[in-house]
Amino acid sequence: MVKNTLIWYNGEIFEAKFILGFGVFTLICSLLFYFLGNTPKSKSLLVPMLIISLFFIATGANMIYSNRTKIQEIETKYNENPKEFVDNEIKRVEDFQYLYPLSIGISLVCFIVAIGLLYFSKNIHLQAIAIALLFFGSAIAVIDYFSKERATIYYEKLISFKFEI
Secondary structure, X not given: OHXXXXXXXXXXXXXXXXXXXXXXXXXXXXHHHHHHOOOHHHHHOHHHHHHHHHHHHHHHHHHHHHHHHHHHHHHHHHHHOXXXXXXXXXXXXXXXXXXXXXXXXXXXXXXXXXXXXXXXOOOHHHHXXXXXXXXXXXXXXXXXXXXXXXXXXXXXXXXHHHHXX
């Protein structure tokens, strides 16, 4: 079971690196739009895209740090009490399942607001916010698509292992 848990946490770290990389990529793009863009619309993307990039950078960095910290404790906790370890992991996975439908809802709201802003507003700053919301909603949907799959696989392994103990 320790191996499966390590695979889970390493998958979380791998995902976090993508989130961090996406944040850095978005930061670079926003700066390039601002400094190399020659239209007001390209310059208006700076603030909304900076906010999104900082969110993803902070999220990715935090996930890397917290999961690396947890990895150091896995084997010790498992060896102390395997049944308690598995029960705690099952509860932990169950406790964050509500986030997946929530993230799809957030993505949907981002898309609806963005489409509304792009269609009804002629203000370049509101349109820049719309572009950023499309970017954010898409990224959240993609990230959670793969995260949910890994969580389901891990949860199934935990449940089957629980019956073996």
